[in-house]
Amino acid sequence: MKKSDRIKVGIIGLGRAGWGMHAGELTRFKDMFEITALCDIELKRAATLNKEQKLSARTCRDYREILTAPEVELVAIACRSPEHTDYALEALKAGKYVVLDKPIALNYADGKKLLAADRRYPGRLFCRQNRRFEPEFNHVLEIIDSGVLGKICMIRHSVFSYQRRNDWQTIRRCGGGQLNNWGPHLIDHAVQLAGAPIKSVNGILRKVTAVGDAEDFFKILLTARNGRIIDVEFSGGAAIPSNVYEVHGDRGSLILPPGPDAEFHLKYLDPEYPLKAIRADAGTPPPPGHCSWAPYRNPEELHWIEKHFPVKPHNDDNIGTIYRHVYNAIRKGIPYRVKTAEAVEVVHITELVRQQNPAFLQPHVIHTGLK
Ligand SMILES: NC(=O)c1ccc[n+]([C@@H]2O[C@H](COP(=O)([O-])OP(=O)(O)OC[C@H]3O[C@@H](n4cnc5c(N)ncnc54)[C@H](O)[C@@H]3O)[C@@H](O)[C@H]2O)c1
Known part of the structure; x- marks a missing residue:
């Protein structure tokens, strides 16, 4: 595989998921991906990860910098859940591929926005239902x-x-x-x-x-x-x-x-x-x-x-191999297994269950991003 075929990735949110899962998984598929940007509102996390993993990624606090960074082809969204839908929509609009961690949306209305965006930008959104x-x-x-x-x-x-x-x-x-x-x-x-x-x-x-x-x-x-x-x-x-x-x-x-x-x-x-x-x-x-x-x-x-x-299925997948499928979809045109419509159906079912249990309805969520 040529080095130039590697997909350049910017990760937004460097916590248990972004640092602990995305960065590790991307590094495992080094011949497919290169981490070129790291974003966290706690900038020190980006700097530390950069140093620890011997990366030479751009580091920033503001996710918008990732969306406009020309060296980023794919944005991995792994910050807290309330930001997921909006960041994904913005990243798609900015022309990026997007790996969106779960929950892809906190309500069905937002889920439908993602479905509409998926139709507008086909093959660009990868919902991270990694337990599939x-x-x-x-x-x-x-x-x-x-x-x-x-x-x-x-x-x-x-x-x-x-x-x-x-x-x-x-x-x-x-x-x-x-x-x-x-x-x-x-x-x-x-x-x-x-x-x-x-x-x-x-x-x-x-x-x-x-x-x-x-x-x-x-x-x-x-x-x-x-x-x-x-x-x-x-x-x-x-x-x-x-x-x-x-x-x-x-x-x-x-x-x-x-x-x-x-x-x-x-x-x-x-x-x-x-x-x-x-x-x-x-x-x-x-x-x-x-x-x-x-x-x-x-x-x-x-x-x-x-x-x-x-337990030994025929395929050799596990929850850490999802990025290999993302690569195959982007570079080889192999259909990605998790369809956005399926991920949105999950959001729909989640909302129905929440409505059946009003004591657990979600109040206005607080956002952790920069203003
Ligand atoms: N797919 C999976 O298996 C899996 C596993 C764990 C978590 N998750 C998902 O990942 C998301 C993050 O969970 P976590 O456990 O890593 O949380 P966390 O609190 O450990 O990490 C979140 C990180 O995002 C940063 N952050 C918050 N708002 C930001 C913003 N607006 N811009 C940039 N950085 C921001 C925080 O500073 C922190 O470093 C959640 O939505 C969770 O559901 C998915």
Whole structure:
């Protein structure tokens, strides 16, 4: 790859995401990207990162400098959530490619503005739903698509931990709350796992252990047009985690317990033994002890196959490989996997859930940018 093919990137916001994730991921794909500008309202962060990573990037406090910098082709937006939509719209207007971290918008109206901009500047906006590239999610999707579980009825997806968080992500006027923070990831998974348009959305928000005034628990029940029910939960107040995935179909089940080395447990009906055609019987079953099968069971023998195996989807992606896809889209024209319309649908569902829980509606947010 020629050095001149590298995409020159300016990062806005150098915190846990901008410094800890974007900068690290971009450096990992050194042959594809070059960090040429670093912006943070705390200028010292930009200078320190520049020095630590031996970069020779422009440093600035004002994001507008990044938008007009000729050496910046792609702007990565990783400052706090309330600035995301406006900065992305401005960057697109300035002719830049944009990687926009989640939440891409705090409300559906802003989401629709991004969708309109995406149509106006096609192929320029990359919504950073990086957990779309998570191995666990991709492997679950592969198993569902293989058909081994039959017709899927119910999917549960849970992320549980116990955290007494007290950062800005716990404060509603800062755009915090786990519906904005983990919601974009889990709702995006849910919509993809649904495999059909979403028909209904029902959500519950609660504050359990975090301080601040924003939710640290959500439970969302989605139903899809194909009949699937998807139950997504996040809790920051659960000391014992639940299974991360449970998928139940009419021919079997799949479970992924929590933990970094967890293995899938798959149990499904052996396709070598087709199920007999049986009919519902309205008669009275034989008295106890007078039939060969358990009275509340069905009379046939079921042949199950059970397997335990590690998480290993066919692709080699993980949540840190998203920039490789951004490069492939910009330089090679390979369609980016996360469509803006899908990311905006996530924002729409988020807003519906918030409206169903008025105690957690977001007041006017405070902005941290320069005036
Ligand atoms: N995709 C992911 O997996 C992921 C993970 C973590 C955070 N995030 C998202 O990244 C965003 C930042 O989260 P964080 O945890 O890094 O926050 P943070 O508070 O750790 O960092 C934010 C940084 O942005 C700077 N900043 C704030 N306003 C700015 C502005 N107007 N211009 C320039 N710099 C500004 C701050 O000084 C700080 O350095 C959030 O929206 C969060 O949802 C995404």
